[in-house]
Structures are given as C-alpha cells and as structure tokens.
Amino acid sequence: MKAAVSKAEIEADIASRFGDAFKVHEKAIVETLSTGVDEIDVLTGGLPRGSISEIFGPASSGRTSFMYSMLAYATTHEETCALVDTNDVFAPSAATATGMDFKRLLWIRCAGNLEHAFKAADLLLHAGGFGLVILDLGDVPGKEARRIISSWWYRFRRTVEDRPTVLTVISEEACTRSCAAVTLELNGTAEWSRGNLLRHNAIRVNRQRPMSPWRNEGHFMSAAF
C-alpha cells in the first residue's frame, strides 16, 4: 500500500514537471486506406493511416504494379497523393492504364539522390494533408538501403503518427526496421500468354508484421493475385 502511494506521489510529481510525457497513450482505432487490390486488402485490412507501410521484394516481383494500384485507388477516391521517385523510374504512360488521376498526384523526381528523396518525403509529411505518400527506393541496392540511418525512419514515424497519411516505402530489401506498421514481401513470377506476349506477373505476398499487435493472428500470411 505504501509502495502504491509512493508510486502515485512520484507520478504526480513527474506530471507537474513534465506534463503527461510518461503517460501511456491508448492507441486510437486505426483507419486504413485500401490498396486497390482486394486480395491484399483481405490480408492486411488496408494500409494503416498515420503509419509507415513497407513493401519490398526483388526486381520484377510486382512492387510497381502494386504501387500503381495503390495510387490509382487513392487518386480516384479524392486523396491527394505524392510519389517521391528516388531514381526517376515512374512511367506515366504505363500508369495511365490503371485509371490513375494524375491531377491528384505530385511527382518528385530525385534523379538518384537518396538524400534529396528523404528530404522531399520529410517536407511532404510536414506539409500534411496528403492521403498517400510513396517513397520509392525500389532501384536503390539493398546494401545502400540497409545503410539508411534509423533516425530517418523514426522521424517519419513520429511525423505521420497524428496525420491521416499513409507513408509507403517501396524497396528491394526490408529497411524500415521496427518503424513499419505493415511489411509486405512480394514475390512475382512471369506469366506469358499463348501468343508469346508478356501479360502480367503473378504476385505472391507475404505479410510479415501484424498491423495490430493485440490481434491474435500469425505474423506470416500469404496471398496471391
């Protein structure tokens, strides 16, 4: 009893000096943004707003197709979107087939400069109001991506925390460490039609990190689409 009183006293003393800095905040209900792909929405429940989502996989694994779907869904549902294109590889002529509304898309071409890409993403997150911000590191080699200092990711996580923004990082290898709320691994394989014409990738998705830690479900799930 005495110990409990002492604890209360200490907490009151701390609260008078530091406010509610040590208070445990209840996590609000997570709002999500659909990815535009039903199979992945079923798997993840959508991408959580106010969090970082990471999509990684090797080249030709379907990351860009998935990115197009996300952008197409968000831009056609009145969300303002931004794409930080680290290596200037976004192809508008290919993306237009998804019905993407380019008027709602802010495209920032960083010409291979990783530092510029991160600074641009930081500016966009601080501006607020964007529904979806995609940081495309898909052409950054895994070694370089792993060398990105953690403080960037912590900074991004802290910035988007109280905003209705989905920050999606697309990379070759997982690099956001513990900062991502959802991590999806893509594994695509080529499929060719009868006429010997490349049609599409069959993509397999592994979900690695649960969106809500209190959910009683496995950490690794997969879906194909």
Next chain:
Amino acid sequence: MFACIHSSTGVSLTEFAYGFSPVVEEVGKGTVVIDVEGCELLFGSSYQLANEVVQRAETAVNVALAANPDAAIHAATHLKGITFVSPGEELTCLGNFPLDHLNYSLVNVEQKVAAEILETLRLWGIRTFADFATLPVKGVSERLGQEGIKLQQLAAGKTERHLQVKQPAPVFANSIELDHALTELEPLSFIFARLLHQLCAALNAYALATNELSVSMQLENRTVHERKLSLPHPMRDHKVFLKLLLLDTEMHPPAAGVKSISIACEPVKPRVLQNGLFVPLAPAPDKLELTLARLAKLVGEQNVGSPELLDTHRPDAFSMKRFSLVNKPDVCKRRKSDQQQLPPANGPCLGFRHYRPPLKAIVEANQGWPTQISAWGKQRSVYGKVVALAGPWRTTGEWWRDDRWARDEWDVTLERQGHQTLYRIYRELNRENWFVEGIYD
C-alpha cells in the same frame, strides 16, 4: 447641404472638388456634387464657399447649393453663376425649367420609359417642372406608375439619396530605394518583409487577396532583375509571401547588388471554398505552395509537378505540369475512372520502371533474337542469359523530325543467380544500337 459645380467646357472637376470636401460624387463630365456639411469652419457660410469655388476654379463654373443633390445638379446645369436654392423652395428656382431639362438618369429611370412618360406629359399639356410637380401624386401613380412618381419627385426637387462617393483607386504596390546596395539575402529579407507587410495590410483593408506578385529590383550594374510569383489560389498572408519570395530569390539570385526594390500585386477576390464533410483532407493551399517551393529548390523546378501525357506515340512522352489542388471532384470523371480502375480478370495492370536515360547494352543475337544481354550504367547493371522472350514489336514515328524514332522492342526474361527478371529492350533501326529501356515490376 450639397453644392454642385458644373463647367460647360466638360473639364473633369473631381480633383478640384476634393479641395473643398472629401465627399465627392462625379455625375458626369464637368459636373460634380460635394457634401458641404461641416465645411463652415473652413470656408464660412454656404455663399462664401460658393464664392471660393468660383474664385479658385481655372475655368468658368456654375455653382448651385441645395438641400438635395439632384436639385443642386439641375440648378447648376441650367443656371449661370452662383445659385442658392433654399430648402423647401426648390420649385421657386426650378419650376420654370422645361421638362426636357429633367435628368431622369439621376433616379435610375430607363431612357425608353422616361421618353414615353415625357411624351405623355407633353400630350397632357404639361410643359414645366412646376406643372408636373403640382399634379396629384395618386393620379400620377395610377397613370404613369412608379417611374412617374420618381420623375415627379425629381421635378419637385424632393428626392432623397446619398451621394455615390467616388473612392480614389487603391494602389497595391510598394517600393523602396536603398542608400547602399544590398548583396546578401538576409538584409534583403527585412526589406521584403516590410514591403509585403504593407502590401498585405492594403489588401486586407479592401478585403482582397492576390495571386500574382511582381518584384522588380534595380541593380548596381544598371540592370533590372524582375521576378513574377504566380500562385494557384489568391492569398494575403505576408509570412507566406515572404517565404516564397526568399525561396525564389535563393533560386534566382540577382546578378549584382540591389539598389531599389518595388513589389506590386494584382488584387483579386479572395478564395471562398466550402469543403464537403466526407471529402478527404487536402494540404492547406499556403502550406502546399511553400512545400512546392522548397521541393523545387531541393530537386529543381522541372522535377516537381504532376505528369501529363503528350498526344504522341513517342515512348515515354510526358510533360511536368504545375501541381495544384483539385477543388471540385468531377463526379462523372470519377465514375469513369472507377470503371477504368477495375483490374482485368487476370490481375492488376503490369507495372513498368522506366530507365532514364536507357542503358546502352551489348546483346548477342546470332540467331536473330537476343540470347545474352549485358549492360552497365552508373546506378544499375543488367546482365544475364535470356530464358524467355517475346517480340519484336516495331515502332516508328515522326519521320519528318530530326529526333524521329524507329526501333524493335523485345520483352525478355533474364535469369541471374536463380532469379528471373523481366526487361524491355529495344534496338534502334538506324544505328543498330541496343538499349535496356526499363524493367517490368
């Protein structure tokens, strides 16, 4: 009490009238009405004021003083010299005027209607203001309507109205000349802040905003550095303007020290927008403008914006358009987009990552199709054995231009360390060079 000053020469008297009273209505060329209420301390009695007006005027003018502006206008227009119309005795002065002198535009009666009424009055044998004013009001109302009543009150000199005061045109421009030329941005920022603060205060006073700022700097080398900031939405926040102007000056610095600065803006109505309850939030316009300016400074103006496809079959043909917020959702377009967005039965659309510039490649094609590819660039390398391919697809276009294209495209699967990767390669027909255009992803 109102005084009307009339000059038969048609000279503009507005500036002259401001010397006597701040409340001035310009009736027409050479005719102004001023409110002389409260001018006694400066000019004495009304008669003394009228004398002062006649003495100061450079041309011959008629001056009439009356209890209402319309009676003063009629008297000054048609009576020479100084006329004083006592309150309640307007008909004594104006009664003998023929009806043709009635200025119906003062009571907002259309010319056609007024002409009809005056013709009717002429047929009735009504010739003067006094004849018309003495007609019974009820009868005039029944026969000539409300316009008839208005004209009768005008003829009787009994109209009541406020002067339509002519405001001097506001000027939304500020300038400053410096004793010493400034070469650094920091001291310039203080000058910018001062000028913009004054400019925004003027806009605020008139409930206006601006979407274009023009900055002109006179430089030491006797040249003029001019910049124009165009905003997608009208604003009047001097802090935002200052940041935008500083970012722009950093990106486009003047070539020499600045000797004088002038800032002007184009006033427009402020933006009024009602957002929908269920419409997702969008970035605040002022914050977005600042962010775009900062991004442009970071990666270059040509690398920030919205993509826009060009009307051509040329591969990777697009232009960058200035990004601005979409205000009103286009419902029809959205429905159309939703339909387009639906993925095909066999999966979502295939993504493509375009290499800019394309990688020059060495391709083994002994049998007529690619079998081995190797390409190295600064940021990426592509090599491996071709395990599956499709093509070629020949595309040509714009043969009449120097930058025409003619090429055979192939989709190839390369295998490297057990992983298969899909690329699009092409061969230029005129130079026989191979390139890797991008990767399917």
